[in-house]
Amino acid sequence: MNILKAEDISVSYDSSLVIKDVSLNLNKGEVVCLLGASGIGKSTLFGVLSGVHLPDLGRVFLKGKEITGKAGEISYMQQRDLLLPYKTIMENVSLPLIINGASKKDAYMAAGAYFESFGLTGCEKKYPNQLSGGMRQRAALLRTYLFKSDIILLDEPFSDLDVITKHAMQTWFLSIAEKLGVTALFITHDIDEAIFLSDRIYVMTGKPGKIANEINILSQKPRQAEFAVSAEFNAYKRKIMDILKNDSFFSFVGL
Amino acid sequence: MKKRLKSITDKAYPAIAGVLIIIIWHVISAAGGVREYLLPSPMRVLFAFVETLPELMQHAGTTLFEAFVGLTFGIMLAFIMAVIMDRADFFYRAFYPVLVVSQTIPAIAVAPLLVLWLGYGVAPKIALVVLVCFFPIAIGMLDGFKSIDRDAVVLLRAMGATSGQVFYHIKLPSCLGGFFAGLKISVSYAVVGAVIAEWLGGNAGLGVYMTRVRKSYAYDKMFAVIIFISIISLLLIKAVAILEKYSMPWKDK
Ligand SMILES: Nc1ncnc2c1ncn2[C@@H]1O[C@H](COP(=O)(O)OP(=O)(O)OP(=O)(O)O)[C@@H](O)[C@H]1O
């Protein structure tokens, strides 16, 4: 079932076009990736999908209902974890529930139920600066999930982590996404991460940014670490690299 | 361990400097270079301090009352000004420079005017305290408001937060640091402001007491009041520091 749909989105900043005619859709239970070079307009597109940025053209639909320019409908985890430094992890994570009008007690109860699955047990009363990068990221993910659980947008959720933590987080993310049945659209410029996590990949190229290609990753889930070194994985990787190689966005390199 | 050692030396140096100043002071007055009644020896000041302590405490009550009432109004005024200037860019541009310039007007110069307008009761004292202490707090809070994380605001807006909720969850906690930085300055301003206003008349308060001992040439008592006033200011600054630590538990963790 198609739950999120974006139609011909175009956005410009100061009269220069950043993304042009971008369309995409998300089916229930899918993990989909938006892959593209830095500065191509991925975060901009997320701003539009989440309703905090009004596009010049195009429309966004959530379960058939138009939500263009309407904030508060879709969960959105931004590029930085944005945990509020002056709130404890519990206060941070339950913030979306409180903003939605829940009482403190109810919000803490609802949020507390997920602390174990998100590997945050014992962190309730800690402040963000007392947590490791991976823990902060999981806390930010939990906050995102608690806001709206049916669909979440993740802007480079693992990009600031070291390689080892990143890998552990990816594996954990796949299992929790499966367990909770989340539908997620995430941004990355890491090709390996895109292939490892996704059911489907949208590759963005060009200037202005457009969706150049859509690739289905057919490999079975749950995926094991071995998948990342399989021939199948490398075949996908080659395909994506070929698409990116022809990207006019990089014309300055002279490729 | 190292940290603890450092905090000991941090406190030791100023203590040594303080003792040194008192020794020099003692030597000068013992050598008889300055007339005894103009610069009383540290010992005489200490005796005067102990002797007049009950009187000082009594007058301190009045002065502290004025300082606290003034400070309370000052905080409220600062809060309102900071919120308005943060919300309306026009007000910020129009009034921020005016406020900064207004701070070059010395409090002592305004005090006689306030007495003229408000009489000899507590009103002019409180008014002066409000005038001297609202500015550092307003500036501190405004800086806090201006330093908020824009992305965090976008995040809350994406969660469907109202502007009131954005204020409560982001702006208010972000301005606490600036608020306390301003408050630390303002508490000592408040005491000094009240004392200065009392110089010009009234029937109780440390400033009133100061003018009395000055007129009777009791300079040892004069020194005792001055020291008493700085002790009060120091204690208040310490109290604010404790309050700050308590209100912002996420710091230094
Ligand atoms: N508020 C803004 N005003 C003007 N230009 C902007 C603004 N935000 C982004 N841009 C420009 O739009 C383009 C796309 O930015 P965007 O942040 O969407 O890229 P991105 O694909 O998310 O990059 P990255 O992977 O580095 O996060 C960039 O060239 C950027 O300079």
Ligand SMILES: [Mg+2]
């Ligand atoms: Mg981005």
